Amino acid sequence: MNPVSNNPPVDLAIIGGGAAGLTAGIFAAQVAGRSKRVVILDGAKSLGAKILVSGGGRCNVTHEAVRPEDFNGSRNLVRNILLAFDATAAVRWFASLGVELKREETGKLFPVADSARIVLNALIGRFEELDGAVQCGCRVMKIFSPGEDDPCFKIDHGRGTLRAHRVILSTGGRSLPRSGSDGSGWEIARELGHTVTPTYAALAPLMLDAKMFHADLAGIAMEVELATFIEGKRVDCRTGSLLWTHFGISGPVVMDASRHWIIPHEMGRKPVMKCNLLGTETFESTERWWIDLAGTRPKFTLGNALAQRLPERVSAAILSHVAIDPATTCGQLSREARRALVHALTALPLPITGHRGWNYAEVTAGGVPLQEVNYRTMESRKIGGLYLAGEILDCDGRIGGFNFQWAWATGYLAGTAAGR
Numbered sequence: 001m002n003p004v005s006n007n008p009p010v011d012l013a014i015i016g017g018g019a020a021g022l023t024a025g026i027f028a029a030q031v032a033g034r035s036k037r038v039v040i041l042d043g044a045k046s047l048g049a050k051i052l053v054s055g056g057g058r059c060n061v062t063h064e065a066v067r068p069e070d071f072n073g074s075r076n077l078v079r080n081i082l083l084a085f086d087a088t089a090a091v092r093w094f095a096s097l098g099v100e101l102k103r104e105e106t107g108k109l110f111p112v113a114d115s116a117r118i119v120l121n122a123l124i125g126r127f128e129e130l131d132g133a134v135q136c137g138c139r140v141m142k143i144f145s146p147g148e149d150d151p152c153f154k155i156d157h158g159r160g161t162l163r164a165h166r167v168i169l170s171t172g173g174r175s176l177p178r179s180g181s182d183g184s185g186w187e188i189a190r191e192l193g194h195t196v197t198p199t200y201a202a203l204a205p206l207m208l209d210a211k212m213f214h215a216d217l218a219g220i221a222m223e224v225e226l227a228t229f230i231e232g233k234r235v236d237c238r239t240g241s242l243l244w245t246h247f248g249i250s251g252p253v254v255m256d257a258s259r260h261w262i263i264p265h266e267m268g269r270k271p272v273m274k275c276n277l278l279g280t281e282t283f284e285s286t287e288r289w290w291i292d293l294a295g296t297r298p299k300f301t302l303g304n305a306l307a308q309r310l311p312e313r314v315s316a317a318i319l320s321h322v323a324i325d326p327a328t329t330c331g332q333l334s335r336e337a338r339r340a341l342v343h344a345l346t347a348l349p350l351p352i353t354g355h356r357g358w359n360y361a362e363v364t365a366g367g368v369p370l371q372e373v374n375y376r377t378m379e380s381r382k383i384g385g386l387y388l389a390g391e392i393l394d395c396d397g398r399i400g401g402f403n404f405q406w407a408w409a410t411g412y413l414a415g416t417a418a419g420r
Ligand SMILES: Cc1cc2nc3c(=O)[nH]c(=O)nc-3n(C[C@H](O)[C@H](O)[C@H](O)COP(=O)(O)OP(=O)(O)OC[C@H]3O[C@@H](n4cnc5c(N)ncnc54)[C@H](O)[C@@H]3O)c2cc1C
Pocket: 015, 016, 017, 018, 019, 020, 021, 041, 042, 043, 044, 047, 048, 049, 050, 051, 053, 054, 055, 056, 059, 060, 061, 062, 138, 139, 140, 141, 170, 171, 172, 173, 175, 176, 179, 180, 181, 182, 183, 184, 185, 361, 362, 363, 389, 390, 391, 392, 400, 401, 402, 403, 404, 405, 407
């Protein structure tokens, strides 16, 4: 890795060498040519910690179909940004870096080699091949914008000061702070004149009240429907795989739904999440099923009947939850008990106490509003020569490779423009 002296100024300094920063660095160095100096400064000891842990160590690089609806953020701006560098462009670009991607059943794209390390090495390798310089262990504390005394940005970091003609801020969000992404970039952006919308954990596992039965079901995954309500109004509903754990619930459907509970909760509202353990069955269809069973198989026990639809441990936990003996037969089930059971099966209230913390959240909701950057270049509308890319911006995607696609797309736009 090339050392970088504090003087004279570099052409472009990229603060944060994660997915967005590395992408920006590659495109900037490509556009600018070898005579220009492009430097990545990163506070971590080495680059790409989050890429390495992503997708369970396999890195879910992108998704076969990336649509603006897969993101939370200003829809039109998100659409325009994604159009500039879509999933096809990402697949082609990674192939040019020597990383072939494969599609899984869910539409998620992973490296053929199932290795996040290959993705990271390809990005760093390409950047260094283009004579880009990387300085790790340089945590940036403050950036001074160009002024009358100095036409360059002045970047104060742990090891000194760097001057740069242009700066890309790609410091990520707050998730997994030990990776180096601790939210400090927002303070820098604020001091440079940007606003930062409140930030919340998104794509996070949720904790349940210790009195709930989740710990008894730890390790069981099942297809469910999760719905979130605020003051009785349904604000989110999605289906997918839920994983019961010793602390509460996790799995893709929970991670995707989590922001709809976390954000209103942290705003002092009282969101309620309910789980339909029978997927998309309704109260009516489930009640009809029990009534039919009472007629056709009156001696069938509730435990055995439920075991046809649910994992055994789950059916035992639900019956215990509604205080019904599993040995009760379908013919003995009173109307009142039947309705309580159907409620528990199709709209089980989940006693959520909070999310599992920033070490377990995959992404941050909130950040620098997209309206404060030019969507064609990612250049700041507050300060010329400053660009923003990646999770630092107020946009977050659902599980499935969408957050990396956001990093590649915004990194591409910022790098191409800043390198010009
Ligand atoms: C466990 C986990 C699994 C994930 N899996 C996936 C997945 O499979 N697919 C997917 O699409 N998304 C996944 N994500 C989300 C994805 O990793 C992020 O959205 C993406 O990494 C954001 O890229 P970024 O470059 O904006 O920020 P980051 O990757 O967070 O990079 C920011 C960089 O900036 C540096 N930095 C921060 N502050 C400073 C400072 N003050 N000075 C200097 N450097 C600084 C950090 O050290 C870091 O290197 C996952 C996230 C986690 C936590």
